[in-house]
Amino acid sequence: MKRKNTLIYTLSITLVFLAQQLAAQEVQPDTQKNAENKTSTVWDLGDLYPDIASWNSAREEIAARINTLDQCKGKLGSSADKLAECMTLINNTYKDLLHLYVYSFLAKDTDLGNSENRERASVAQTLLTQLGEATSYVDPELVAIDEKKLNRFLKNSNALKDYDFSILNTRRQAKHILSPKEERIIAASYDALSTASNVYEVLTNAEMPWPEITLSNGETVRLDASGYGKSRTSESREDRRKVFKTFWEVFQNYRQTLAITLEGQVKADVLVAKLRGFDSSLQRALDNDNIPEEVYRALVNTVNDKIDSLHRLISLRQRMLKIDETEYFDIYPSVISLDKSYTLEETKELTIKALQPLGKEYIDTFTEAVNKNWMHVYPSPGKRSGAYVMGAAYDTHPYVLLNFDNTLESVSTYAHEWGHAMHSLMSNEHQPFSKADYATFIAEIASTANEVLLFDYLRKNAKNDQERLYYLFKELSQIRGTFFRQTQFAEFELAIHEQVENGGALSGDKLNSMYSDILKRYYGHDKGIMNIDELYTVEWAYIPHFYRNFYVYQYATSISAAYFLTDKILSEGEPAQENFLNILRAGGSDYPYQILLDAGVDMASPEVYEAIIKRMNRLMDEVETILDKQR
Ligand SMILES: [Zn+2]
Incomplete structure (x- = not known):
């Protein structure tokens, strides 16, 4: 979660910068070691293009090729x-264009202030739009081919094997594509339907009057979203109370x-679902990747059944x-600290040791990859914050952006992002380009x-109980934030959509009361586990994901699948390893639910979600054993 998907080509791009210049300008803080296998800390964009001149000629060639794509118009159904x-x-044109795009995207992200090549980069963005327009005839033509004829094509043509899944998937979704006239009306209303989320974004990011408060250490903080994020972890309870x-x-x-903007968004979701002939907005959201609704309901129901585990935490x-007595503002501070830092080399060695259960093939590929110049490691002036993997340059390799700062968070981000990179590497190795891009639903596994x-x-190699407790609570916090909290959001998101679908309205007070019901149930307010002040039940207004049409549940399903699979790998070894690797190798060659099912993970069954709860309870048993010993 929080970091990036593999394909992020829809984001805007601005500029291109030479890798060679970058390499020369970077300060490398990791001066500790000079072993010959020392990881390079600046990625080499020369693997994509040797220089700007080559990028430019590629751009001209691709632009010319896009103009020839209309030669296929009206002919897709003529023969296999x-x-x-x-x-x-x-x-192939799309693949090469992504390659072009990736170079400019990566260069931009390490020097956001440089505007010299803005024009060139926006050309790459424009080419993506042009490609979309130039190929807009493809889907309607694929849908129009007679079924018997298409089956004959697919059966008799080896050359079509790379495209069978995308063709069948396009046809599956055809019943929700309207007439050209109706499609034009929907396309034309798109801007108007986005007004609610645009207002929300401007209001909450720019125009709301964020107050300043002074914390107990004398520091004055502006309480916007980022100030809130930092100061809610304060060790002082009075600070936290004041912040909240x-x-x-x-x-x-x-x-x-904020209720009007959220209601506006939900109404837009409901309207488009209705216009396209879906039974509900949930059904429409899940249809894109063909996810059964049972997945959503199994997640929410199992979490509710097992909510005692959250109360125990x-x-x-x-x-x-x-x-x-615990208040809602007590969930963010660390309960234990650990003064430890990690160099990049230590991080690499640690990760290689930790990933051994995934088997030789994974470790060999991983070890080779992390020693190449694929990573931009340290923060530097003008570099984008956060971390992500860009895996869209199919013929080259994934690139990893980090902002490594020697903390344990940096180590886990390193492991996390390299998981994305491994998924892209294995998918690109085993699948043709047309089947390599994998769905968000499996992207975080x-x-x-x-x-x-x-x-x-x-945890297993901790030197003492203090250190072990630290890791235990880190992992438990992650489970709370990713599994329980995102499921709580998913439940709320479904409730507000159903409210509108059933003819109800969403006022500020109604949303507070709906959110309050769910929040209090999750945190055991009525059972005396945690006291939830009514003031905080406006939290729904702070979550931007509610403007993303049933997105958050995938954080919870991904972490559940990951726990389910790692548990099996740790207990069963090789067969479970193979199932795990098969998910990565499968890329986007099938529907994500089916890919997981083939690997023995049924996301519509409670057992997947029970696995993470069981794991959580084992971690909490360990915590209790240590605490009882210390008494
Ligand atoms: Zn991620």
Whole structure:
């Protein structure tokens, strides 16, 4: 989660910068070691293009090729050979254009302030739009081919094998594509339907009057989203109380406006689902990747059945924090600290050791990859914050952007991002370009599995109980934030969509009360586990993901699948390893639910979600054993 998907070509691009210049300008803080296998800390974009001149000639050649794509218009159904020829032509153009795009995207992200090549980079962006327009005839033509004829094409043509899945997937979705006239009306309403989320973005990011508060250490903080994120972890309880009170009061003051924007978004989701002939907005959202609705419901139901485990975690934290009653503002601070830092080399060695359970093939590929110049490691002026993997340059290799700062968070981010990179590497190796790009639904499995194994290794090799407790609570916090909290959001998101679908309205007070019901149930307010002040029940207004049409549940499903698979790998070894690797090798060659099912993971069954709960309970048993010993 929080980091990036493999293909991020829809984001805007601005400029291109020479890799050679970058390499020369970078300061390399990791001066500790000079072993010959020392990891390079600046990626080499020369693997994509040797210089700007080559990028430019590639751009001209691709632009010319896009203009020839209309030669296929009206001919896709004429013969199997013609269909294969056209699909190859279009796919190769897209592949080469992504290659072009990736170079400019990566260069931009390490020097955001440089505007010299802005024009060139926006050309790459424009080419992507042009490719979309130039191939807009493809889907309608694929849908129009007679079924018997198409089956004959697919059966008799080897050249079509690379495209069978995307052709069948396009046809599967055809019943929700309307007439050209109706499609034009929907396309034309798109801007108007986005108004609610645009207003939300501007209001919450720029125009809401964020107050300043002074913390107990004398520091004055502006409580916008990022100030809130930092100061809510304060060790002082009075600070946390003050932070929550001040921050949520602002949202309460704007709750009617924010209810109108959220209701506007939900109404837009419901309207488009209805226009396209879906039974519900949930059905429409899941249809894109053909995810059965049972997946969503199995997740929400299992979490509700097992909510006691979250209550147990809250009580354990209460014990660690030595407080008599837990308030909602007590969930963010660390309950234990550890003064430890890691160099990049140590991180690499640690990760290689931790990932051993994934087997020789994975480790060999991983070890070779992390020693290449594929990573941009350290923060530098003008570099984009956060971390991601860009895996869209199919013929080259993934690139990894980090902002490594020697903390344990950096180590787990390293393991996480390299999970994405491994998924892209294995998918690109085993699948043709047309089947390599994998769905968001499975995109976080390898990354999370890497993190799970890292924490497993750290915990098992901790030098003392203090260190072990630290890792235990880190992992437990991650489970709370990714599994329980995202499922809680998923449940709320479904409830507000159903409210509108059933003719109901969403006022600020109604949203507060719906959110309050769910929040209090999750955190055991009525059972005396945690006290939830009514003021904080406006939290729904702070979550931008509710404007992304049923996206958040995938954080929870991914972490569940990762835990389910790593548990099996740790207990069963090789057969489970092979299942895990098969998911990565499969890329986007099938529907993500089916890819997981083939690997023995049924995301519509409670057992996947029970696995993470069982794991959590084992971790909490370990915490209790240590705490009882210390008494
Ligand atoms: Zn990720």
